[in-house]
Amino acid sequence: MYRGVRVAVVMPAFHEARHIERALAGVPAFVDRIVVVDDASRDETAARAEAFPDARVEVVRHPHNRGVGAAIATGYGVAFGEGERAAADVAVVMAGDAQMDPADLPRLLDPVVEGRAEYAKGDRLRWPGARARMPASRWLGNQVLSALTRWATGLPVNDSQCGYTALTREAAARLDLRALWPRYGYPNDLLAALARVGARVCDVPVRPVYADETSGVGWIDALVVVPALLVRASVLRGRPALEERSEPVAERPA
Numbered sequence: 259m260y261r262g263v264r265v266a267v268v269m270p271a272f273h274e275a276r277h278i279e280r281a282l283a284g285v286p287a288f289v290d291r292i293v294v295v296d297d298a299s300r301d302e303t304a305a306r307a308e309a310f311p312d313a314r315v316e317v318v319r320h321p322h323n324r325g326v327g328a329a330i331a332t333g334y335g336v337a338f339g340e341g342e343r344a345a346a347d348v349a350v351v352m353a354g355d356a357q358m359d360p361a362d363l364p365r366l367l368d369p370v371v372e373g374r375a376e377y378a379k380g381d382r383l384r385w386p387g388a389r390a391r392m393p394a395s396r397w398l399g400n401q402v403l404s405a406l407t408r409w410a411t412g413l414p415v416n417d418s419q420c421g422y423t424a425l426t427r428e429a430a431a432r433l434d435l436r437a438l439w440p441r442y443g444y445p446n447d448l449l450a451a452l453a454r455v456g457a458r459v460c461d462v463p464v465r466p467v468y469a470d471e472t473s474g475v476g477w478i479d480a481l482v483v484v485p486a487l488l489v490r491a492s493v494l495r496g497r498p499a500l501e502e503r504s505e506p507v508a509e510r511p512a
């Protein structure tokens with residue numbers, strides 16, 4: 259529990275056998291559940307997560323690779339679902355390649371716990387010295403995609419591509435998570451969906467971490483997929499969200 263709130267970590271992992279144990283070992287003690295979503299990795303990612311000596315860890319496996327967005331949606335479903343373990347109030351996404359600094363987690367949770375936001379996301383671009391800490395192409399690409407995301411969603415967000423986020427169960431319940439883009443580009447699609455349901459979103463500076471991990475994000479994702487998702491988001495913007503579009507249930511005549 260963190261400040262009276264039940265917290266789950268959702269950890270998407272694909273071919274992260276080299277990093278998954280370090281990522282799991284970094285999860286702070288106040289986190290109640292850790293849901294690892296392995297996406298048909300052909301290496302030892304799932305086996306290492308399952309063998310990790312921490313009773314908080316649950317490993318879910320997709321039989322076929324569906325993408326990081328679909329994996330996060332699966333993780334939210336488990337974390338917010340009632341099962342053997344109590345449902346989380348807030349789910350935080352931390353990648354299986356240990357690129358999220360656990361020291362930033364309390365600051366990411368504070369606005370959500372205090373009711374100032376329903377979705378808090380990391381902002382690496384505002385971290386002191388970010389430009390020197392991030393690969394130049396990443397820094398620049400991020401600035402451009404963040405500007406496009408602000409235009410498409412109307413949200414005042416920076417670093418739209420940051421995957422370090424905290425989402426409340428109430429906000430998740432207002433979204434159709436299964437309809438979101440299943441692969442890279444997911445954070446932009448989720449931001450657009452949050453904007454459509456009027457969820458409060460805020461940025462929290464987080465440390466950019468780059469070590470020996472390799473990214474699966476390609477040029478097609480950055481130059482085609484994300485811009486296309488954002489153009490679609492701008493077209494959908496202003497339309498009522500799914501559940502608001504359905505007719506209210508008519509009152510029965512007395």
Ligand SMILES: Nc1nc2c(ncn2[C@@H]2O[C@H](COP(=O)(O)OP(=O)(O)O)[C@@H](O)[C@H]2O)c(=O)[nH]1
Binds near residue numbers: 273297323326355472
């Ligand atoms: N479950 C699942 N996780 C994925 C997939 N692709 C990437 N990931 C995970 O998502 C996280 C971020 O992916 P990464 O390629 O490092 O992207 P980047 O850090 O944004 O450049 C890592 O923990 C990956 O293991 C996928 O297809 N399925």
Ligand SMILES: [Mg+2]
Binds near residue numbers: 355473
């Ligand atoms: Mg990464």
